[in-house]
Amino acid sequence: MKILANDGISKSGVQTLENAGFEILAVNVAQEQLVSYINQNKVSVLLVRSATKVFKDVIDGCPGLKIIGRGGVGMDNIDVDYAKSKGIHVINTPEASSSSVAELVFAHLFSGVRFLHDANRNMPLEGDSNFKKLKNAYAKGIELRGKTLGIIGFGRIGVATARIALGIGMKVIFTDPFLDEATVTVPFFDNRSISFELTSTPLENLLKTADFISLHVPAQKSYLIGKREFGLMKDGVGIVNAARGGILDEVALVDALESGKVAFAGLDVYESEPIPEIRILMHPDISLSPHIGAATEEAQDRIGMELASQIIDLYK
Numbered sequence: 170m171k172i173l174a175n176d177g178i179s180k181s182g183v184q185t186l187e188n189a190g191f192e193i194l195a196v197n198v199a200q201e202q203l204v205s206y207i208n209q210n211k212v213s214v215l216l217v218r219s220a221t222k223v224f225k226d227v228i229d230g231c232p233g234l235k236i237i238g239r240g241g242v243g244m245d246n247i248d249v250d251y252a253k254s255k256g257i258h259v260i261n262t263p264e265a266s267s268s269s270v271a272e273l274v275f276a277h278l279f280s281g282v283r284f285l286h287d288a289n290r291n292m293p294l295e296g297d298s299n300f301k302k303l304k305n306a307y308a309k310g311i312e313l314r315g316k317t318l319g320i321i322g323f324g325r326i327g328v329a330t331a332r333i334a335l336g337i338g339m340k341v342i343f344t345d346p347f348l349d350e351a352t353v354t355v356p357f358f359d360n361r362s363i364s365f366e367l368t369s370t371p372l373e374n375l376l377k378t379a380d381f382i383s384l385h386v387p388a389q390k391s392y393l394i395g396k397r398e399f400g401l402m403k404d405g406v407g408i409v410n411a412a413r414g415g416i417l418d419e420v421a422l423v424d425a426l427e428s429g430k431v432a433f434a435g436l437d438v439y440e441s442e443p444i445p446e447i448r449i450l451m452h453p454d455i456s457l458s459p460h461i462g463a464a465t466e467e468a469q470d471r472i473g474m475e476l477a478s479q480i481i482d483l484y485k
């Protein structure tokens with residue numbers, strides 16, 4: 170049984186599948202050659218991340234496909250309904266990267282409150298000639314402990330973000346139209362854990378009360394955070410978007426940064442991805458990362474292992 174892992178797969182995933190008798194083709198076939206490669210090599214399972222597209226042309230062109238697997242959450246690059254209508258199993262690994270994305274949110278938050286994103290830009294340029302000037306420029310940092318984090322979208326990643334926030338002594342509030350209450354359990358290294366009961370609050374209230382805001386909703390039809398929402402926020406708020414480009418209006422964000430309403434932003438995703446706007450890239454108050462929320466060794470390992478175990482189960 171052959172598996173084409175077209176966007177890569179972790180070593181642990183390959184090992185588990187090989188031990189179960191599968192042959193893994195870990196090559197990156199160009200989109201135009203995908204159909205002929207799959208047919209020539211009699212591939213039954215196609216594994217992708219976000220790069221390879223599996224739409225009607227691939228599904229119709231490859232009648233031997235039995236499983237399409239997406240390493241990660243979003244299925245925008247797969248025509249899931251059409252594949253299912255053709256009897257193909259479609260699997261993904263929604264849980265595997267939640268902690269990794271949540272940690273990246275905190276990388277941006279810690280960076281933002283101590284100006285690290287800007288210090289890292291200026292220290293190489295002026296660190297030796299203007300040390301005291303830079304020391305003064307970055308001297309008014311604040312702590313996260315004791316502040317309120319507002320989480321918009323309280324699913325897997327929202328909850329993982331809440332766990333870290335609670336663990337470092339933040340108050341957590343959340344809004345989610347599909348969830349009124351949630352128990353968030355914070356696990357510690359020695360197997361002890363503490364549970365917190367949280368109640369959803371309306372978006373407006375969250376915007377008015379949070380010191381920091383983190384977005385964890387799926388793609389929306391229109392901006393969730395735009396001019397009006399920025400207007401409701403506390404002065405000096407910090408905001409992180411590691412969910413999807415297009416949830417947050419980047420023009421309104423730049424205005425809010427320039428007026429001082431927003432102190433800093435952390436962005437992992439962009440409206441015009443993969444070519445973010447230059448005003449966003451050059452802004453001194455934005456901490457930037459190139460959509461790497463799920464890109465940790467641990468998440469990739471879990472993704473590979475989760476896909477492997479689902480494939481093995483389906484072939485049992």
Ligand SMILES: NC(=O)c1ccc[n+]([C@@H]2O[C@H](COP(=O)([O-])OP(=O)(O)OC[C@H]3O[C@@H](n4cnc5c(N)ncnc54)[C@H](O)[C@@H]3O)[C@@H](O)[C@H]2O)c1
Binds near residue numbers: 270321325326344
């Ligand atoms: N940065 C990255 O690399 C990266 C990696 C993985 C996932 N993501 C993104 O993170 C986001 C969240 O992923 P998840 O796994 O937590 O999803 P999830 O489905 O577990 O949670 C999403 C939550 O948002 C809620 N929601 C939907 N619309 C809302 C709204 N208008 N207001 C408030 N809440 C709303 C839902 O009820 C749900 O509880 C997705 O957009 C996903 O694409 C980003």
